[in-house]
Amino acid sequence: MTTFVTMDKLINYLLEFGQLNQQQIDLIKRKAQVLELKKGDYFSEAGKIPKQVAFIEEGILRVCYYNSEGDEITKYFVDENNFAVDINSFNQKIPSSEYVQAVTDCTLLVFSTESLNDLSATIIQWDAIIYKITEKALVEKVNKLSPMLAEDAKTRYLSFLEKFPNLANRIPLSYLASYLGITQSSLSRIRKSI
């Protein structure tokens, strides 16, 4: 089933980073493919070279990997109005060490490598826009991660609640715990203590 999606969120997001005329907008819309994921579905798998990039219209994804002890770690969450991709693997065409899973039902707009190349070749500002988006996303990731090391688990949880008030209740405890770097039971106790 293909739900009707306006792609307004995507276009508005892109327009934050550069100008686009109607013709360019239409082209972008044509290149984007709607992908609906159910909770628990995977968008990409570890060990494969990612060949597409997703913009999240609706829902939450998480990017995960297994650490040296074999525990599943949630590296970060990606929610509405953001792109999800393992930039490093995507650019360098190397197998990803991460996998991406839908935390909730999701509506994604997917761009294949070829579509992105077409857009890059056709829309003169495209590369600059993508560059700005990439840099902003990476800076945000660093700024989220850095303070986490310097604070205890309770503070990390409170910061998470503060920054993502609408995420905490949509995410299973175990995912959040591994993101915060603590065990599920510790998080449960921290939650009780508040």
Add this chain to the structure above:
Amino acid sequence: MTTFVTMDKLINYLLEFGQLNQQQIDLIKRKAQVLELKKGDYFSEAGKIPKQVAFIEEGILRVCYYNSEGDEITKYFVDENNFAVDINSFNQKIPSSEYVQAVTDCTLLVFSTESLNDLSATIIQWDAIIYKITEKALVEKVNKLSPMLAEDAKTRYLSFLEKFPNLANRIPLSYLASYLGITQSSLSRIRKSI
């Protein structure tokens, strides 16, 4: 005193990310200014808009801030053959929340905002090169930070030793401890236990 510096490291580093002819290389060398810092000197201060970017020819810098409890936190170290700048503040011209300090005596090659603009206007590949460098640096930061949350302090310390075998002995314990997210005494005990 201005020491003679060949700038070879800088040029070789730039050439990893794009081609440059001799004329362009000479221009870059002319735009770079050598800055010698003594251990403990500051390269930039919190609260100010950064107006220069440093390439580290020799030495180690650290990027720091004060957390909510007023503790000084080492966000990360930057060593030879890397650029140091608060990208976010630099690009957006907003006051930095970080400051940059020399951990060891350093030889830096400094580019002012104006120099960078000149290079960008004169060298056609400049922006693309800077973009690749920026992206790579940010991806590396994320990849360093992410696993740290998922591991205990001893493992974090061992990984640090593994990744930066030549850094650990050049860095005061307190700096390293705050980078690893633990107290100095804990790090001392961890070190003893190995």
Add this chain to the structure above:
DNA sequence: AAAAACTTTTGCCATTTGGCAAATAATGAA
């Protein structure tokens, strides 16, 4: 509605880490 599957909480205790202050050790200056 009942059963099954999954998620969250809790108890118990071990281990890790923190906080503080004093003791050592190392470094740099006179």
Add this chain to the structure above:
DNA sequence: TTCATTATTTGCCAAATGGCAAAAGTTTTT
């Protein structure tokens, strides 16, 4: 060298977090 300064280690105990398994709570399926 000697003193002063700074960095590191250590002791003592408290607090935070982990590991494991069982209990309680939710959601989904039949």
